[in-house]
Amino acid sequence: MTERQDLLDFPGTEALQAAGHVELPSPQALAQAMVAVRAAAQDEAVVTPLRRRRLASGRRIVATAFVAAACAAGVVVYTNQGAGSPTAQAPQQAKTISAATFLTDTAAVAAAGPMPSGQYWKMHMKVTYENGKSSTFDEYISRSGYHIVDGGQTFKKPASGWRLGSKTVDWNGLDQLPTDPAKLLEIMESSKEYAGQSAFLQASSLLAESPASPQLRAALFKALAGMNGVKLVGNVKDSAGREGTELAFNGISSSDRTIVDPKTSLLLEATQTSTKGHLGLIDRRTYLSVGPAEKIG
Incomplete structure (x- = not known):
């Protein structure tokens, strides 16, 4: 040969x-x-x-x-x-x-992902509530507020933002966040809420629902890598039948699971199961599609 x-x-x-x-x-x-x-x-x-x-x-x-x-x-x-x-x-x-x-x-x-662009950040998602009922709708986030399109009706809501530590960060504040994983983790764990569980939830929320830059998204994943208690479940399918890799964090009040598509780094689904109080109650958010949009509709 x-x-x-x-x-x-x-x-x-x-x-x-x-x-x-x-x-x-x-x-x-x-x-x-x-x-x-x-x-x-x-x-x-x-x-x-x-x-x-x-x-x-x-x-x-x-x-x-x-x-x-x-x-x-x-x-x-x-x-x-x-x-x-x-x-x-x-x-x-x-x-x-x-x-x-x-x-x-x-x-x-x-x-290596694209930089977010557009007037809105659109999420087409299915939410399954604690009572087992579910709703599929579109959410359009802008710098001044957000709109929910459900059943042909549009509802406007004032701007809120994403939790980070003890504070709330809006779209304008995303670019001001540090991209040092250690600093991000320090901020997320600063509230001391639920002994680290809040950091897992906050990072997952930012990764799934915000127009974070590629640098910030990478830093958030690295911050999660530095957390104690994050477990790798393995390859699974979400409730929509899409393949991904599941991560879990068993906290004080709930068991939190997130499914990530390793090919794109997008979060496919986040599930929270209560382990305190009303045992077994499930709250699930399935992100059917997420990305920039120039207009509502």
């Missing part, structure tokens, strides 16, 4: 060669591919005599990660059993990692 044949001897090479010219992958796909490449390179860093004879196999692992980027279709699968590093591969072959590693990887995807 020639050196060229040896380098091309990896899973997916036939598809890559058959594809010929492909368009450049998105920044999110590139960020994911780099995560996989770093993981593969680290995995090959410790070379035993046996593995030294199989060094070409290591090159194939790295090359396989690049196939995912070239085809812009690689998906990193995460589970919560044991420890390890993420790789772009089939679900049944996925390695297992910690919540901190997953959140750090997702921060890289968020940092």
Whole structure:
């Protein structure tokens, strides 16, 4: 086998060669591919005599990660059993990692995302209330207030904002927030409410419902990575049938779970289950679509 044949001897090479010219992958796909490449390179860093004879196999692992980027279709699968590093591969072959590693990887995807634009930040969401009833509506957030469009009717509400520590931050204040994860975490935990549970909820709310910049989103994911008590549940489907990775935080008054799409860093769903008082009551917000809009309707 020639050196060229040896380098091309990896899973997916036939598809890559058959594809010929492909368009450049998105920044999110590139960020994911780099995560996989770093993981593969680290995995090959410790070379035993046996593995030294199989060094070409290591090159194939790295090359396989690049196939995912070239085809812009690689998906990193995460589970919560044991420890390890993420790789772009089939679900049944996925390695297992910690919540901190997953959140750090997702921060890289968020940092490569687009800068929010538009007059409004639109959320098409389904809310399931504690009594089991649900409502699907659109919410348009602006710098001066927000509108709810439900059943063909539009309701205007005054501007409120997002909780951060003991304060409330509006759209204008988002760009004033620090992008240092440690400082963000310090602010979110400053209220001392529910012993850290409030920080998990506040970060999730900002990531799901605010027009935060890519830099702020990345910092929020890294802040969550630095929190104690955040658990990686693994790969799940949300109530709308979409695949994502679930994170959990078991607090004093409730068990909070958030499902993240690792390909885009968008939050798909947030669920809060009461563990104090009215046990078992569930409040769920499913974010069917989120993004900028120039007008209402």
